[in-house]
Amino acid sequence: MSAEENSIVTxxxxxxxxxxxxxxxxxxxxxxxxxxxxxxVTILGPSGSGKSTFFSVLTGATTPTSxxxxxxxxxxxxxxxxxxxxxxxxxxxxxxRVLDNxxxxxxxxxxxxxxxxxxxxxxxxVFGLEGFEDAYPFExxxxxRQRAALLRTVVQERDVLLLDEPFGALDALTRTQMQxxxxxxxxxxxxxxxxxxxxxxxxxxxxxxxxxxSQRPATVVAEIDVPLPRPRTIDMVADPVFxxxxxxxxxxxxxxx
Amino acid sequence: MTRxxxxxxxxxxxxxxxxxxMILIVWQWYATQSGLGADVLPSPSRVWEQGWAARADxxxxxxxxxxxxxxxxxLSLLVGFLLSxxxxxxxxxxxxxxxxxVVTQTLPLIxxxxxxxxxxxxxxxxxxxxxxxxxxxxxxxxxxxxxxSADRDAETLLRSMGAGSARIFRxxxxxxxxxxxFAGLRIAITxxxxxxxxxxYAGASxxxxxxxxxxxxxxxxxxxxxxxxVSALLTLILFGFTYVVERLTIPWLRLYRRAQVSP
Numbered sequence: 228m229s230a231e232e233n234s235i236v237t238x239x240x241x242x243x244x245x246x247x248x249x250x251x252x253x254x255x256x257x258x259x260x261x262x263x264x265x266x267x268v269t270i271l272g273p274s275g276s277g278k279s280t281f282f283s284v285l286t287g288a289t290t291p292t293s294x295x296x297x298x299x300x301x302x303x304x305x306x307x308x309x310x311x312x313x314x315x316x317x318x319x320x321x322x323x324r325v326l327d328n329x330x331x332x333x334x335x336x337x338x339x340x341x342x343x344x345x346x347x348x349x350x351x352x353v354f355g356l357e358g359f360e361d362a363y364p365f366e367x368x369x370x371x372r373q374r375a376a377l378l379r380t381v382v383q384e385r386d387v388l389l390l391d392e393p394f395g396a397l398d399a400l401t402r403t404q405m406q407x408x409x410x411x412x413x414x415x416x417x418x419x420x421x422x423x424x425x426x427x428x429x430x431x432x433x434x435x436x437x438x439x440x441s442q443r444p445a446t447v448v449a450e451i452d453v454p455l456p457r458p459r460t461i462d463m464v465a466d467p468v469f470x471x472x473x474x475x476x477x478x479x480x481x482x483x484x
Numbered sequence: 485m486t487r488x489x490x491x492x493x494x495x496x497x498x499x500x501x502x503x504x505x506m507i508l509i510v511w512q513w514y515a516t517q518s519g520l521g522a523d524v525l526p527s528p529s530r531v532w533e534q535g536w537a538a539r540a541d542x543x544x545x546x547x548x549x550x551x552x553x554x555x556x557x558x559l560s561l562l563v564g565f566l567l568s569x570x571x572x573x574x575x576x577x578x579x580x581x582x583x584x585x586v587v588t589q590t591l592p593l594i595x596x597x598x599x600x601x602x603x604x605x606x607x608x609x610x611x612x613x614x615x616x617x618x619x620x621x622x623x624x625x626x627x628x629x630x631x632x633s634a635d636r637d638a639e640t641l642l643r644s645m646g647a648g649s650a651r652i653f654r655x656x657x658x659x660x661x662x663x664x665x666f667a668g669l670r671i672a673i674t675x676x677x678x679x680x681x682x683x684x685y686a687g688a689s690x691x692x693x694x695x696x697x698x699x700x701x702x703x704x705x706x707x708x709x710x711x712x713x714v715s716a717l718l719t720l721i722l723f724g725f726t727y728v729v730e731r732l733t734i735p736w737l738r739l740y741r742r743a744q745v746s747p
Contacts, residue, residue: 286644312644314637322659322736331655335645363736365743383645 237300239264239419240310240387245294247280254280256444258294262387262436265417269430272440273480278423279315281445282391285421286312298386308336311385315392317376319364325375326351326360332383347382354378354412370401374408381418390422394429406432407461414458427476431469432459439476441483449479526706535710545695546714552608552680552691553718556615560672563616564623571624572631572657589621593679597686611683611691618679619672626668630661663737666730673726677719 238261247255254277262268272278283289285296287303296303303309311332319328329351330343338346351357354374364372373393380388393409394402406429413420413433424430430437431453439449453472455463463469508528515527522530535542567585571578596617600610634657642652684693692711699707731738 283640286640288640288643308646310644312641314641316635316637318635318638318641320638320656320659321740322662322734331642332645335642335647335651335655363739363743365740389644 238262241297243295246292247284248292253444256446260438260447262419262421264419267413267420267433267435269422269424269434269437270440271424271430271437273442274425276440277443277445278440279391282389282423285310285389309386310389311380311383312389313376313380313393315395317372319372319375321365324361324363328364329379329382331379350378369397370405373405387419392424410459427473431472439479448483523703523705531706531709534706538707542714545690545692548691549680550718552611553615553676556612557619557676559612560616560619560623564620567624568627571628593682597682601687606687606689611680614683615676615679618675622668622671626664627661630664631657634660662734670726673722674719677715681715
């Protein structure tokens with residue numbers, strides 16, 4: 228079996244029968260899903276469905292009641308050093324200049340600050356942050372802050388990116404721009420991505436595959452492929468395939484609530 | 485908008501000057517009109533005159549007071565910080581220790597100060613201890629509140645990066661607490677000089693406190709008030725100094741606040 232075939236058989240990240248309860252409150256029930264190497268997978272669900280709890284299990288912040296999480300077939304280690312997390316709010320530190328925010332993950336890993344900067348620098352123009360290295364985060368626009376937060380995430384060079392509603396706080400126009408930008412970046416780097424969102428259009432536009440979560444306790448109610456070609460462009464929104472998937476997803480979400 | 489800020493700045497300097505001038509004018513007028521003796525109510529001009537004449541004495545006594553204040557305050561910072569770290573370790577520790585700290589702040593200084601002298605003598609130590617005792621509390625409380633203000637998302641983020649508790653404290657909780665700390669610092673510093681003077685008043689060989697007591701005993705009310713003015717000046721200088729230190733250590737805060745105000 229070739230390495231390439233093997234990577235198709237063994238997903239980059241696999242979640243098997245994950246359960247999570249806090250006392251009486253059951254949040255996740257028998258969740259199973261996976262993402263292959265270089266695949267963009269989205270978790271779509273209503274607000275309060277436990278999407279963020281799911282991510283906090285993946286980052287190691289919460290220990291699951293039961294279930295397995297496998298990265299390349301081996302259990303997720305306690306240190307959780309396979310996954311890079313981008314929180315809902317950008318969580319950029321106001322006392323660190325942009326460049327020092329970007330190196331944060333590497334510094335935590337024990338990389339010397341000067342070395343960390345050298346690793347981050349080449350990516351700064353790629354992420355459209357050139358000239359803002361020495362600015363403070365609160366001096367940036369909302370879109371730039373999210374780009375900085377994403378760069379801080381990817382520079383850790385982890386196997387999987389976990390993006391928790393990264394564009395939720397942006398205005399509609401900026402959000403659309405950022406989605407197109409993220410798609411372009413993904414084309415270039417082919418990260419393995421798990422994205423959480425409740426924005427149906429965002430899910431269809433960006434994903435190879437979409438898992439739909441139910442209301443709490445969250446369970447996978449649908450798994451939908453998005454067979455649209457890449458690179459994706461804004462005018463695909465009018466494509467009948469696009470709108471068909473959008474309608475299907477909306478229907479599932481509305482029926483579930 | 486720059487015109488408004490310029491106007492604000494002028495008002496910020498002119499305002500207090502006008503208010504203080506008005507108080508002095510009324511005081512001068514009343515002191516001369518009322519016929520009260522200089523031993524009861526000296527006029528501000530007399531306080532200034534006699535204070536200036538006694539400037540060598542005042543200066544010689546301000547130095548020990550300033551020394552006790554600064555050393556005591558340094559001790560207060562150290563103790564205040566260590567206590568804040570202790571209180572931050574767990575909720576149980578915080579709930580157990582905090583009431584004890586609150587009780588220390590209810591003890592009447594008028595009792596504590598003579599006891600300090602009785603236990604630790606007339607030298608520097610009791611003054612330093614009293615200054616620390618009076619000022620550590622706002623420092624500890626502001627730091628503890630500041631740690632708690634740390635962004636939860638940022639903490640989750642650091643944990644996902646593999647950070648342990650020490651790293652989270654150093655990289656997130658401590659920097660988050662800095663704006664709170666400087667607010668607490670400014671409250672603490674206004675008590676510091678008064679505490680040093682109080683300790684000297686209870687027993688000392690030199691310092692503004694003992695100077696005031698001696699001047700009072702010889703009915704030199706003008707010199708008492710001159711010493712009070714010197715102690716107020718010391719406090720104002722130390723208070724202003726906290727802004728300098730704040731600007732040097734956390735330069736981002738001023739820019740951050742400005743960014744929050746402007747749309």
